[in-house]
Amino acid sequence: MIEMHDVWKTYKNGTDALRGINLKVNSNEFVYIVGPSGAGKSTFMKLIYREERPTKGQIFVNGFNLEKLKPRKIPYVRRNIGVIFQDYKLLPKLTVFENVAFAMEVIEAPKKLIKKRTMEVLSLVGLAEKHARLPQQLSGGEQQRVAIARAIVNNPSVIIADEPTGNLDPDTTWEIMKLMEEINFRGATIVMATHNKEIVNTMRKRVIAIEDGQIVRDEQRGEYGYEI
Numbered sequence: 603m604i605e606m607h608d609v610w611k612t613y614k615n616g617t618d619a620l621r622g623i624n625l626k627v628n629s630n631e632f633v634y635i636v637g638p639s640g641a642g643k644s645t646f647m648k649l650i651y652r653e654e655r656p657t658k659g660q661i662f663v664n665g666f667n668l669e670k671l672k673p674r675k676i677p678y679v680r681r682n683i684g685v686i687f688q689d690y691k692l693l694p695k696l697t698v699f700e701n702v703a704f705a706m707e708v709i710e711a712p713k714k715l716i717k718k719r720t721m722e723v724l725s726l727v728g729l730a731e732k733h734a735r736l737p738q739q740l741s742g743g744e745q746q747r748v749a750i751a752r753a754i755v756n757n758p759s760v761i762i763a764d765e766p767t768g769n770l771d772p773d774t775t776w777e778i779m780k781l782m783e784e785i786n787f788r789g790a791t792i793v794m795a796t797h798n799k800e801i802v803n804t805m806r807k808r809v810i811a812i813e814d815g816q817i818v819r820d821e822q823r824g825e826y827g828y829e830i
């Protein structure tokens with residue numbers, strides 16, 4: 603569950619990236635965030651995983667008020683949010699297995715569990731056989747599947763995906779979207795920013811459009827709504 607109450611974000615240079623965002627995303631929803639370049643989508647996502655802090659307003663994730671979080675609760679809340687980026691952000695010197703396992707090591711999961719769970723999620727994304735490769739030895743779609751495995755390995759309830767298919771060809775894009783749908787089906791809430799009209803208009807979900815830092819549209823089974 604994600605809630606925002608009158609959330610504003612002004613960057614240090616004076617840019618008003620978000621201007622009074624109010625919304626509620628329920629558990630297990632799948633939401634697309636659409637809007638023109640520079641509208642505030644990435645800023646909106648960064649506030650949810652606490653990469654940026656709001657200038658004003660309250661943000662709740664799974665009932666925790668991110669602005670009033672006790673320091674000892676921060677790792678717990680972070681672990682419950684998996685993040686996926688357009689450029690994968692894998693560690694180039696670590697193998698596929700190590701990239702995914704690393705996310706469990708930082709939360710000090712038991713070694714045995716790390717091995718079992720890492721291979722489990724690599725199987726889910728279809729990469730168990732390639733666990734010993736380095737990221738550069740994989741295609742873009744495979745690298746994104748590793749990033750997805752890393753995002754879900756700690757079983758987060760929320761997945762934030764910022765243009766996860768932005769660098770991929772159409773076939774690979776659909777593979778990644780099937781995977782996102784599967785993860786949603788298994789119980790995670792998904793918030794995904796995208797410029798991909800075809801995905802949004804084919805895999806119908808809730809669509810929230812942001813323009814100039816404000817929500818201008820919020821529709822169940824909505825459409826992309828922009829010409830590209």
Ligand SMILES: Nc1ncnc2c1ncn2[C@@H]1O[C@H](COP(=O)(O)OP(=O)(O)OP(=O)(O)O)[C@@H](O)[C@H]1O
Pocket residue numbers: 613614615617618619637638639640641642643644645646
């Ligand atoms: N760190 C920053 N410092 C200053 N301004 C920023 C920063 N990050 C983003 N902005 C500005 O905030 C506004 C919103 O940017 P944001 O990246 O959230 O947009 P976006 O909708 O994700 O765009 P895109 O679709 O191009 O990724 C833009 O005007 C951008 O230039």
